[in-house]
Amino acid sequence: MSSSIGLAYDFSEVCFTGRLELLRGMSQEVVHGFNAKMRRIKRRRGDWVFVHSDPAHSIFFLQKGRIKITAFGEDGQEVVHEILGPGEIFGHTSTILGIPRTTSAQALENSLLCEIHRRDLELLMAAYPELSWQLLKSVGLRLKKAEAQLLNVICNDVSTRVRDALIELLALEPETWRDEPVKIKITQQDLANLVGASRQKTWEALKELEASSVLQLMYGSILVTDPHKLRNQQSFKRDVYPRPVS
Numbered sequence: 001m002s003s004s005i006g007l008a009y010d011f012s013e014v015c016f017t018g019r020l021e022l023l024r025g026m027s028q029e030v031v032h033g034f035n036a037k038m039r040r041i042k043r044r045r046g047d048w049v050f051v052h053s054d055p056a057h058s059i060f061f062l063q064k065g066r067i068k069i070t071a072f073g074e075d076g077q078e079v080v081h082e083i084l085g086p087g088e089i090f091g092h093t094s095t096i097l098g099i100p101r102t103t104s105a106q107a108l109e110n111s112l113l114c115e116i117h118r119r120d121l122e123l124l125m126a127a128y129p130e131l132s133w134q135l136l137k138s139v140g141l142r143l144k145k146a147e148a149q150l151l152n153v154i155c156n157d158v159s160t161r162v163r164d165a166l167i168e169l170l171a172l173e174p175e176t177w178r179d180e181p182v183k184i185k186i187t188q189q190d191l192a193n194l195v196g197a198s199r200q201k202t203w204e205a206l207k208e209l210e211a212s213s214v215l216q217l218m219y220g221s222i223l224v225t226d227p228h229k230l231r232n233q234q235s236f237k238r239d240v241y242p243r244p245v246s
Helices: 028-036 092-097 118-127 129-155 158-172 188-195 199-211 227-232
Strands: 039-043 048-050 058-064 067-072 078-084 104-107 111-117 182-184 215-218 221-224
Touching: 028 118, 028 129, 058 092, 058 118, 078 129, 078 158, 078 188, 092 129, 111 118, 118 129, 129 158, 158 182, 158 188, 158 199, 158 221, 158 227, 188 199, 199 215
Parallel strands: none
Antiparallel strands: 039 111, 048 104, 058 111, 067 078, 067 104, 182 221, 215 221
16 A cells, blocks of 8 residues: 555645634734645545655645545554544644654545645744644644543444444534535445444444434445434434344
């Protein structure tokens, strides 16, 4: 497995204005300085942004699309660390530490990213110390999210983990506040890898939700037909598939 080559760079347009969490509350001077160092990169669905063991010289910001961050366990099973949406930062841990990539990043759909080289970021942080604090907060929030995900796997059953994951994925989709049907482009296998469960157990949890009129399973995607019910229904424990009494 190797990362894609032939990057498409575009220096002519501003990468981010207000969606990037890292620049929230920053002055226009900082924002303009940041954008001046950015390079735009396009990735098609299925393309790799980087793969495990690649040199880590840059940090990436997602402007459009979705990115899957993955690693492989000792048994060769893919583990999905997270799925990112527009405005999120990734690839920063290895870059900051100066070590090769410990994860891989793949585009789940056609995506537009912005890349900034480590040395350019260091110059910006030296010029604008408040940027260093924002980056530190970003790293801290990512660690907190990883801890919460680990705790979720340890403490909750598969049905709860699937529901929580779908709620998080809903938040990546535009205009979900309308509570209209939303299509989440994710395979059942990717969802299973994300929640740390087998595909069979994940399918069973999804069928419970489908039987509760919360979603509809589709090829390569999941249509959440009732986002409000997904967010607010506390338990999907009813026995949809009765088991024989032993």
